[in-house]
Amino acid sequence: MSGQKHILEHYIKEKFSDLESLSIAGLEKLPDGWESDNYLLTVEYGSVTQTRVSWVWRIYSGVGSQAKAVWEFNSLERLRGAGYPVPRVILLEAEHSPIDRPFIIMEYIPGEVMWDLLDKVPAERQVRLIDHFCRLFVQLHDLDWKQFDDSLPEDAPFFFIDQWLDEARGVLQNFPEVDGSLFLEWVAARHDLLACARPSPVHQDFHPGNILVKADESAIVIDWTNFAVTDSRFDLAWTLMLAHAYGWPGLRDQIFQGYKYHAGKPVEQIEAFEAIACARRLLDLTVSLTQGAERMGMSAQATKAMRNNMEAHRRVYRLFIERTGLQIQTFDKLFGKSD
The missing domain is CATH 3.90.1200.10 (Aminoglycoside phosphotransferase (APH), C-terminal lobe)
Known part of the structure; x- marks a missing residue:
């Protein structure tokens, strides 16, 4: 397991402690934007019946990256609440990132x-x-x-x-x-x-x-x-x-x-x-x-x-x-x- 993947798995196990036997099944680089690095994050959880879900791990770059992470997360929440078609956000980490860069985790949209x-x-x-x-x-x-x-x-x-x-x-x-x-x-x-x-x-x-x-x-x-x-x-x-x-x-x-x-x-x-x-x-x-x-x-x-x-x-x-x-x-x- 790569160092970054190991760090992330430890982090999400703490954040999603209610998900039993959670582990990272895959971490795949997606095309980057001009402001972020993006990964397809596949996780598995459950000891009896195993569930597999895919998320996007979006890591922000550049000046003001912490503010951008917070702003995008909150904007997505409000837009989704207003009925506009945007991804569902799952987690925001702006201040205590284990990789020293702010990030959000949101649903993966196949398309x-x-x-x-x-x-x-x-x-x-x-x-x-x-x-x-x-x-x-x-x-x-x-x-x-x-x-x-x-x-x-x-x-x-x-x-x-x-x-x-x-x-x-x-x-x-x-x-x-x-x-x-x-x-x-x-x-x-x-x-x-x-x-x-x-x-x-x-x-x-x-x-x-x-x-x-x-x-x-x-x-x-x-x-x-x-x-x-x-x-x-x-x-x-x-x-x-x-x-x-x-x-x-x-x-x-x-x-x-x-x-x-x-x-x-x-x-x-x-x-x-x-x-x-x-x-x-x-x-x-x-x-x-x-x-x-x-x-x-x-x-x-x-x-x-x-x-x-x-x-x-x-x-x-x-x-x-x-x-x-x-x-x-x-x-x-x-x-x-x-x-």
Whole structure:
């Protein structure tokens, strides 16, 4: 038994002392995210009739990893309580981890990643999957936001754009190598167009890679470290930016049209929010590629993954220029040329 497996088995025997004869039957590495290491953890228990269950052991990396573990665990509990399709969380260990990194244990969802399915299924099923994706997205944004944060003002339409501007100014002070002043001025000049009619629960990284499709075609949404309540257009724009840069031609428009159809209403000023999404992505990439992804709260392996996808990152920058008419010197150096 590996050292890590032995440590974990001792730990879970203490935490689940009511499960007789508990042991680890398997510990298999799963594909990593940019913020965590993930394992398929199979345990057996019972002395007479033996039961075998599969869990996910999710270990967090980077700056603020303890807070991320707590936040994701609590967010998953609240979302599941609200009836949204997320994994059931089983255990949180943030302060006394036996491996010196915070982690959670949650149920394992057998299924396929929606991105992988989209690449190989016939066109008619691809359309159904994207429609399901859009329905899940609208369902999230339609949840009662007060279940998640009742401290937010109810009648303050500019609260979230003001909050974003304040936070962006603070973030850029920490990264003086990126001069984003022109972009902040660009957003501020459009301030009065960016009123929010209703706060929404948001994922902030909602893409087909974070959707697991089960055999019965139901779906579960994973990876909730960035869960928040804000203007849903921040969330939608991030997804559209990812679809434009990392998907196939036309995917961005397909998702946008599907989202509007299921929402039953227009989405105003989405191009401005796409510009904001591009800026967020480009800042994350710039700092990670030049100083290491750990500084942005991600794992060291994330930097390698980023370097392998430079042409997609250039598409993000081209979209930023298209939406704003601005060019930023630091971004130009990294993303301004195509292979």
